[in-house]
Structures are given as C-alpha cells and as structure tokens.
Amino acid sequence: MTGEQRPPGGNMLKSLETQLLESRWDTAAAEGMSESALLLYRSNILGSDKRVTNYGGGNTSAKVMETDPLTGDQVEVLWVKGSGGDIGSIKMDGFSTLYMDKLHALKSLYRGVDFEDEMVGYLPHCTFKLNPRAASIDTPLHAYVPRKHVDHVHADAIIAIAASKNSKKLTQEIFGTRIGWLPWKKPGYELGLWLEKFCLDNPDADGVVLESHGLFTWGDTAKECYDQTIDVINTATKWLAERSDGVPAFGGQKHNSLSADERRAVAARLMPAIRGFVSGNQHMVGHFNDSDTVLEFVNANDMEPLAALGTSCPDHFLRTKIRPLVVQFDPANGNIEDVLDGLPEQVEAYRKDYAAYYDRCKHADSPAIRDPNAVVYLIPGVGMITFAKDKATARISGEFYVNAINVMRGASAVSEYQGLPEQEAFDIEYWLLEEAKLQRMPKPKSLAGRVALVTGGAGGIGAATAERYLAEGACVVLADINEESLSATQANLTSRYGNDVVRSVVMNVTREDAVAAAFSDTAVEFGGVDVLVSNAGIASSAPIEETSLALWNKNMDILSTGYFLVSREAFKMMRVQDMGGSVVFVASKNGLAASPNAAAYCTAKASEIHLARCLALEGAEAGIRVNVVNPDAVLKGSKIWEGDWLEQRAGTYGTDKDGLEEMYRQRSMLKRSVLPEDIAEACYFFAADTSAKSTGNIINVDAGNVQAFTR
Numbered sequence: 001m002t003g004e005q006r007p008p009g010g011n012m013l014k015s016l017e018t019q020l021l022e023s024r025w026d027t028a029a030a031e032g033m034s035e036s037a038l039l040l041y042r043s044n045i046l047g048s049d050k051r052v053t054n055y056g057g058g059n060t061s062a063k064v065m066e067t068d069p070l071t072g073d074q075v076e077v078l079w080v081k082g083s084g085g086d087i088g089s090i091k092m093d094g095f096s097t098l099y100m101d102k103l104h105a106l107k108s109l110y111r112g113v114d115f116e117d118e119m120v121g122y123l124p125h126c127t128f129k130l131n132p133r134a135a136s137i138d139t140p141l142h143a144y145v146p147r148k149h150v151d152h153v154h155a156d157a158i159i160a161i162a163a164s165k166n167s168k169k170l171t172q173e174i175f176g177t178r179i180g181w182l183p184w185k186k187p188g189y190e191l192g193l194w195l196e197k198f199c200l201d202n203p204d205a206d207g208v209v210l211e212s213h214g215l216f217t218w219g220d221t222a223k224e225c226y227d228q229t230i231d232v233i234n235t236a237t238k239w240l241a242e243r244s245d246g247v248p249a250f251g252g253q254k255h256n257s258l259s260a261d262e263r264r265a266v267a268a269r270l271m272p273a274i275r276g277f278v279s280g281n282q283h284m285v286g287h288f289n290d291s292d293t294v295l296e297f298v299n300a301n302d303m304e305p306l307a308a309l310g311t312s313c314p315d316h317f318l319r320t321k322i323r324p325l326v327v328q329f330d331p332a333n334g335n336i337e338d339v340l341d342g343l344p345e346q347v348e349a350y351r352k353d354y355a356a357y358y359d360r361c362k363h364a365d366s367p368a369i370r371d372p373n374a375v376v377y378l379i380p381g382v383g384m385i386t387f388a389k390d391k392a393t394a395r396i397s398g399e400f401y402v403n404a405i406n407v408m409r410g411a412s413a414v415s416e417y418q419g420l421p422e423q424e425a426f427d428i429e430y431w432l433l434e435e436a437k438l439q440r441m442p443k444p445k446s447l448a449g450r451v452a453l454v455t456g457g458a459g460g461i462g463a464a465t466a467e468r469y470l471a472e473g474a475c476v477v478l479a480d481i482n483e484e485s486l487s488a489t490q491a492n493l494t495s496r497y498g499n500d501v502v503r504s505v506v507m508n509v510t511r512e513d514a515v516a517a518a519f520s521d522t523a524v525e526f527g528g529v530d531v532l533v534s535n536a537g538i539a540s541s542a543p544i545e546e547t548s549l550a551l552w553n554k555n556m557d558i559l560s561t562g563y564f565l566v567s568r569e570a571f572k573m574m575r576v577q578d579m580g581g582s583v584v585f586v587a588s589k590n591g592l593a594a595s596p597n598a599a600a601y602c603t604a605k606a607s608e609i610h611l612a613r614c615l616a617l618e619g620a621e622a623g624i625r626v627n628v629v630n631p632d633a634v635l636k637g638s639k640i641w642e643g644d645w646l647e648q649r650a651g652t653y654g655t656d657k658d659g660l661e662e663m664y665r666q667r668s669m670l671k672r673s674v675l676p677e678d679i680a681e682a683c684y685f686f687a688a689d690t691s692a693k694s695t696g697n698i699i700n701v702d703a704g705n706v707q708a709f710t711r
Contacts, residue, residue, distance in 0.1 A: 001477075001505050001521035019157075019237050021051060021230050025223055035064040036079050038222035039149070040092055043081065046153065046226065047088025052233065053153040054403055055396045056086045057315040058214065061142035061150045062222065063100060069129055076100040080142045082133035083437065096135040102126035103143040107193075116189040117433055137433055140192025146199050147218035149225035154214040154313055156403050157236040160410025162209050163312035165418050171209045174239045179215075179232060180208040184420070186428060187213075187314070207232055212312045212420050244413030250300030251412075255331050255380040257299060263290045263382045268520040269336055270327065270343075270377075271385055272528035276577035277347045278373040278387050283449030283579070285475055286527025287394035289402070290383030297405045298378045306412065307378060310419035311404040314428045319393075319400040320386075322357070322425050324376035325350045331381025350374050361426035367435040376401050387527060389449055391475050391500040394527075445473030446688050452531035453477045453522050455509055455566055458485035461586055461634060462535045463493070464676035465683045470497040472684065475526045479507040479518050480536070509536045509562030519569040528577050531687045532570040534563045534608075535586040541597050552600045559604035560611070567615055571624060580623025584686045585612045586679065589632035589700065593707035609698065616696035625695040629682040632702030633664035634674050669704025 024045040030038060039062040046052050046060065061080035068075045081087055082096040103126050110119060123135040142150045161170050171181040180202055185191045195216065198208055206228050207217035217232055219225030258266065267288045278284050297303055303326070310322040325346065329339050354372040362369075375397050377385040384401065388394040411417035419425070428434070452469050456462040457478030466476045470493060478493075480486040483506050490504040503525050507518045522529050538558050540551055567583055574581035590598060591605035609628055616626040665673050682699045685691050698710050 001503055001525055019051070019241065020234050021049060021237075023227065023230055024048065025226055027223075030223070035062055035222070036092070036095070038062070039064075039079050039095070040090065042149075042151075042222045042226045043087040043090055046151065046229065047086060047090070050399065050403075052155055052229070053087065053214075054315055054319075054400055055088065056084070058087055058151070058153040059085075059136065059138050059142065060087055060152070063148050066097075066128065075128075077128045078103060078139070078143050080139055081136065083136040084134075085136075093133060096123075096133045096139065097128040097131045098123065098126040098135060098139065098143070099128050100143065103140070106140075110189060110193075113190045119189040120433060137187055140189045141187065141195055141216070142192075144192045144196035145216065145218055146196065147225075148220050149222050150216065150218045151225055151229045152214060152216050153229060153233075154315055154403070155233040155236070156406035157233055157240055157410060158209060158215040159213075159313050159403075159407045160240060160414075161236055162214065163212050163407050163417055163419070164411040164415035166415055167209070167211050170415060174236060175232070177202070177204070178206050180205050182208055182210050184211040184213065184424065186424065186431075212418075214313060214315075240410045240414060244410065247413045249296055249409050249413070250306060251302035253299055254301045254303075255299040257290075257295045258331050258381050260290070264288070264524050265520070266329065266336055266379065266382045267385060268523040269340065270379065271523045272573050272576045273340055273343055274347075274377060274385065275387065275527040276579055277343065278371075279449070279577070279579055280373075281371055282389060282444070283451075283530060284387040284389060284527065285391045285394050285449055285451065286523075287386045287388075287391065287398050288383060288524050289386070289398045291402070293402055293405055294384045295381075297408075298380050298383065302412070303378065303380070306408050306417060309417065310422075310425065311401075312407060312418070312420050313404075314420070314425075316400050316404045316407075317420065317425055318429065318434070319375070319397045320404065321354070321375045322419070322422070322429070324378050324384075324401065325374035327377055327379045329379045329382060347373065357422065357426065358430075361423050362430070365432065366430045367432070385527075389444070390473070391526060392498070395500060445471075446690075447531075447684075448473035450474040450530040450687070451477070451522065451526040451528060452533060452687065453479060453518070453529050453566075453570070454533040454535060455479045455507070455562075456535035456537055456586075457504065458482050458489045459535070459537075460676040461631065461679045462533070463489045464680035465533055465535065465586075466493060466502075467497075468677075468680040468684045469531070469687065470501060472688070474531070474687075475501045476503070477518070477522045477525065477529075478502070478504040479509075480504075481506065481508050509566055510557045512565060515565045515569050519573055523573065528579075529570060529573050530577075530579065530581050532566060532581075532583045533586065533683055533687075534566050534583065536562055536566075537586070539598075540601050542600075543597050544599050547600055555600040555604040556607070559601070560607040563608050563611060567611070567626075571615070571619065574619075574624050575622055578622070581619075581625070582687050582691075583612070583615060583619070583624065583626040584683050585609070585626070585628045586683070587612075587628050587630050587698075589630050589702045589705055589708040591630060592698075592700075592710065593705060613696055620695060625686070625691070627686040627691070627694060627696070628698045629679055629686065630698055630700045630702060630708065631674060631679045632668075632700075632705060632708070633661070634676055634679060665703070667705075668702065669706065672703045674701060674703050 043060040059081035064077050065074050066077040078098045079095045085094040168181045217228045219228050271286045307324050311317040351372040358369045386394045386398040408417045452474050454462045454466050458480035486504050494502045505518045508514045585608050587608045588605040590602040591609045612626050612628045678701050682701050
C-alpha cells in the first residue's frame with residue numbers, strides 16, 4: 001500500500017537535539033515584505049512545525065497602519081487569523097482585519113463575563129475594508145495585548161507545564177519573571193481583558209502561559225515575536241528534558257509491541273468492526289498510527305489511568321473528545337477474537353458514559369447531545385485508531401492525541417498531569433459559539449465518508465471512476481497489476497485531491513493472498529470498504545479453433561475468477577461492518593451480445609454478469625447491492641486497446657486501427673463514442689444513495705446496441 005509516509009516501529013524516542021526547534025526565519029526571504037506579508041510569513045513557518053502548534057490550532061496577529069478607504073487617514077488595523085483557519089497553510093485572505101479603535105470602543109459595551117459571548121456579534125461592526133473573513137473568538141485576546149505582534153501557540157512542552165497540577169510554580173521556576181502565568185479561563189472577551197491587564201501590570205514580560213491551554217508571546221517586530229516564541233518553547237523543552245531524564249515514561253513499560261506486520265494485521269481486524277459501530281449517523285473514515293510515541297504510551301503501566309483523565313488543551317479535546325476508549329487487547333496472548341466479541345459491550349459502555357457526562361454537565365440551552373462514540377481507540381502493543389467524518393479529520397485527530405500524549409509524558413514526569421475539569425471541558429465542547437460554527441459547515445458531498453476499492457484502477461475506466469468518486473468526497477484505493485501505470489495514476493489524482501484520500505496497491509486479482517492483502521491494507525488505511533468497483537480486465541480475440549486452453553483460462557481467471565475473489569473479500573468486510581455496501585461490476589456489452597472471434601472474452605463477461613446476479617441475491621439481506629455496468633468500445637485511455645486486441649478487432653471487422661473507433665460509433669444506435677467518463681458516471685450512480693433501491697441491475701453504456709438490450 002502506498003500513499004502515506006508511515007513512521008518506523010520501535011520504542012526509542014527522539015533525542016533532545018531533535019526535539020529542539022530551529023529557526024526557520026530566512027532574513028533574505030523576508031526582506032522588503034510589508035507588515036501584513038511578514039505576518040503571513042511568520043504564521044506559515046510557525047505552523048509548518050507541528051511541535052509548535054497543532055493543525056488549525058493557535059493564531060497570530062499584527063497591528064498594522066493602513067489607509068482608511070473612506071477618510072484617507074492612517075488607522076491602526078488588527079490583522080489576525082480568521083475563524084477556522086490554520087496558520088501553517090493560511091493565505092492572505094485567511095486573516096480578518098479590524099479597526100483597532102473600534103475594538104477598543106467595544107469595552108464600553110461589555111456587560112461582564114456572563115454576557116461575553118454576545119461580544120462576538122459586535123466584531124463584524126469593526127471590520128476593515130469590508131473583509132469577508134469572519135473574526136474568531138480569539139480576536140480580543142490579540143487586540144488587547146498592547147504589542148504590535150502576537151503569537152498564540154499550543155506547543156507540547158508548554159502545555160505539559162500548563163497542564164501540570166502546580167503549573168504556576170513550574171512556570172515561575174522555568175522562566176522567572178520573563179513569562180507570566182494566568183489561571184484557566186475559557187477563550188473569549190474576558191480572557192482578552194485579562195491579557196491586557198497582565199501586560200500593563202508586567203510591561204517587561206515577553207509572554208504568558210495560560211493554564212491548561214497554551215502560550216502567548218509578543219514582540220515589537222515580526223521577527224522578534226517569532227524568535228521569542230521559538231526560544232520560549234525551547235527553554236521549556238530543555239527544562240523538561242533535564243528534569244525527566246531517567247524517569248520512566250508513564251510509569252514504565254507494561255506491554256511489548258507486536259511486530260509492524262502483526263500490528264497492521266490486528267488493526268485490519270479491528271477497524272472494520274469499530275467502523276460499523278461508529279457509523280450510525282454517517283459513514284466514518286479511520287486512521288491508524290503506530291508511531292514510537294503512540295506505542296510507548298499504549299504499552300505503559302499508567303496508560304489507562306492517564307487516558308481516563310482526559311485531555312487538557314481545548315484544541316485537543318475538541319478534536320478527540322474528552323477521553324479515548326482503551327481496547328482490551330493483550331499483545332502477549334493475541335486475544336483478538338475475544339476483543340472482537342467484546343467490542344459491542346465496550347462501545348456501548350463508552351456511549352453510556354458519554355451520555356452520562358452530557359447529562360451531568362448540560363445547561364438549559366445546551367445543544368442536543370452529539371455522536372456519543374469515541375474518536376480515539378488505544379490498543380496495547382498495536383497503536384492508536386481514530387475515526388472521523390473524513391480521512392483528514394481522522395488523521396488530524398490522531399495528531400492531536402499524539403500532542404496530548406506528549407503533554408501527559410512531560411507533565412507526569414515533573415509533576416502530576418491534570419485534565420481540564422469536566423464542566424469546563426463540556427462548556428467548550430457544547431459552547432453555543434462552537435455549535436454555530438458547526439451549523440455553518442457545508443453540506444457533506446454525496447460520497448463523504450465512503451471508501452471505494454477500484455480494481456483495474458490504472459486504466460481509463462478505473463481512473464475515471466476513481467476521479468468521479470473523489471470529486472464526491474470518497475476515499476479511493478486504486479488496485480492494479482501494472483505498477484508503473486498505477487504510480488502515475490495515483491500521482492495524478494493525489495495532485496488534485498490530496499494525499500489523504502488516495503492510496504494504491506499492486507494486486508493480481510487471480511491470487512487469493514494478494515486480494516486478501518489488498519482489502520486488509522484498505523482497512524488499515526481507511527477503516528473498511530463501502531464500494532467495490534470490479535473493473536480489472538483483459539481482452540482477447542481469436543477464432544474458436546485458434547483459442548488455446550491457456551488463452552481461455554486466462555480470460556476466465558481474470559474476468560470470472562478474479563471478480564469472484566474480490567467480491568468474496570468485499571462481502572466479508574461489508575458483513576463485519578454491517579453497513580451495507582455497493583459492488584459494481586464493469587462487464588461488457590459482449591456479456592449480453594455475442595461477438596465473432598471472441599468466445600473466451602464474451603463467455604467470461606457473461607460469467608461476470610451472472611455472478612453479479614447471484615451475489616445480489618446473497619447480499620440483499622445485508623444491504624449489499626450488486627449491479628453491473630456494461631460498456632462497449634471504450635477506446636480512450638483503455639489498457640486493453642493498447643495491444644493485440646485492437647489489431648485483432650480491427651482485422652475481424654475489416655478495418656484499420658484508425659477506423660475502428662469510427663466503425664463502433666457508426667454501429668451504435670446513437671452514433672456516439674463511449675468514453676471512460678461515461679462509464680464512471682454509471683459507476684457513480686450505483687455507488688451513491690440515488691440507487692439505494694437498485695440491486696441485480698444492468699446499465700448498458702454503449703450508445704445503443706439492440707443485441708445488448710436486457711430481457
């Protein structure tokens with residue numbers, strides 16, 4: 001399986017040298033930049049290192065003198081990361097811009113902490129130049145710090161201090177008066193006023209640690225602010241390394257890791273089962289992480305009690321829920337069957353616990369309870385699985401929990417780790433402002449959360465079908481025997497849809513072990529499978545007297561046995577998930593209409609069609625639909641038309657290669673060529689919910705052929 005860089009196995013953690021941050025500031029690159037451009041540059045290099053802050057976490061700002069478009073006067077404008085942005089990938093249009101004088105004027109409207117949420121509604125009235133980028137709730141935190149440049153990040157080393165039981169004392173021990181400390185306060189207007197007061201009371205301070213939250217630093221120039229942030233993080237990192245040297249992480253080791261192959265094998269068994277449990281409201285996608293950091297934690301004596309405390313930083317638990325589910329796997333005994341048998345009870349217990357948490361903490365105006373299933377699953381000896389609505393979110397949720405692990409390691413080595421108090425965690429998770437943000441999210445695409453495996457994925461029809469699915473939000477695994485073409489197809493699709501959603505596997509559909517391995521890899525990469533497009537193919541042409549047994553068997557092996565093998569594995573996984581599914585056979589007009597000099601090919605294609613009918617009968621009770629798309633004469637991009645088949649068919653019909661496509665077009669009733677994209681559209685129909693009540697059906701995409709009419 002290719003498409004994602006996986007970390008190596010083992011338990012050796014990074015050395016202090018590799019933990020320390022290096023400055024990424026390039027003086028030559030930054031020379032001549034405007035203040036706003038320097039803010040963008042600073043933001044991107046800070047966000048490019050996940051040791052500084054999580055994806056989507058933290059924010060940056062600069063107070064810049066701008067020309068007022070109405071008066072022509074110079075006015076001070078706050079440039080600050082807008083709502084929902086990520087500083088590592090932000091562009092100029094990702095920043096909100098607000099008049100500083102108007103932001104200060106808001107203080108006269110503030111009615112106190114019980115009413116601070118209403119202040120968010122005033123922020124649009126402070127917008128500079130009608131900027132459409134919505135301001136985030138963190139805007140006052142940046143506005144009221146009386147310095148030109150401000151960074152707010154969630155570095156693991158800092159949060160380890162912030163989440164310690166005696167975080168104030170530790171902050172003072174590490175930084176003295178250079179960095180201050182403020183007790184936990186939910187982000188919002190009140191915290192902005194707290195930060196302003198701290199700065200006014202401590203004019204020589206370079207920043208402040210927020211309990212259970214993160215770090216604020218500032219400077220008079222963009223580079224000074226950046227350097228300050230990096231230095232403060234490195235100071236905390238070195239201090240933690242010195243104090244934790246020789247201290248067994250998480251109470252020492254309890255379990256040994258399985259080998260890399262064994263870990264993936266266990267994950268492949270667990271992920272489809274878990275996926276079935278957590279996809280009640282929508283299809284979920286999984287991500288597996290067996291990095292050194294994760295293995296050290298899941299194998300530790302104190303893993304379970306630490307995991308039960310929950311995460312601290314708001315960014316962590318908004319992505320991961322307040323706590324994970326620990327799967328009761330024993331790597332020494334390999335009790336995978338017992339674990340699978342016990343999963344329903346474990347999952348239900350987690351749901352009940354989450355519902356009880358909601359009932360204990362809810363307010364009269366709280367939003368309704370959300371999905372009560374866990375996001376993070378910890379497996380001793382194996383690693384961590386995360387599930388979310390799409391692959392990127394599942395991966396990022398895992399990254400956030402790795403950050404939480406790093407925080408727990410540091411805090412428990414020098415003090416006592418503490419999660420955020422339950423009520424505080426709930427008040428952020430079910431914050432009405434967060435709910436409003438969720439309600440503004442765009443409607444999911446039609447195949448969001450679906451996972452498709454496409455055989456013959458490097459060919460014209462396979463690649464076009466994969467692209468159609470990707471465009472509708474699916475994750476796709478391309479399977480093909482041609483490694484070179486497969487790599488090129490994956491690179492093409494990845495360049496346009498992103499690395500998260502495209503994987504590939506070299507697979508021979510006639511080999512049981514290769515087919516089983518491909519489905520196992522699909523489970524590990526995405527959590528399971530919802531759609532199988534069985535499209536691998538060859539074509540041959542010869543009079544019956546010249547059809548060798550080897551040629552006959554080759555057609556049957558690939559076009560009949562191969563379709564049987566991939567369908568069998570798909571059925572196995574779909575039944576484990578218990579979510580239904582769709583199997584699409586790309587057969588041929590030749591399966592219904594005989595053609596001269598192609599007995600082996602036509603017979604194998606007819607076998608595909610009847611196999612689909614049989615499987616439609618077997619799969620119906622499990623909600624597994626099986627349908628057929630019958631193309632005809634798809635020459636564009638087709639691998640089977642690149643060799644002897646093209647020459648043979650041209651000879652059969654008494655034309656040359658150049659005239660064959662025109663012959664097929666004129667032979668059709670509609671006088672039109674059939675393209676891979678046309679077949680992909682039919683494959684999309686059978687994968688989407690628009691065909692939810694269709695099984696055992698055939699769609700002919702052949703521009704009209706009376707001999708192939710189904711009857």
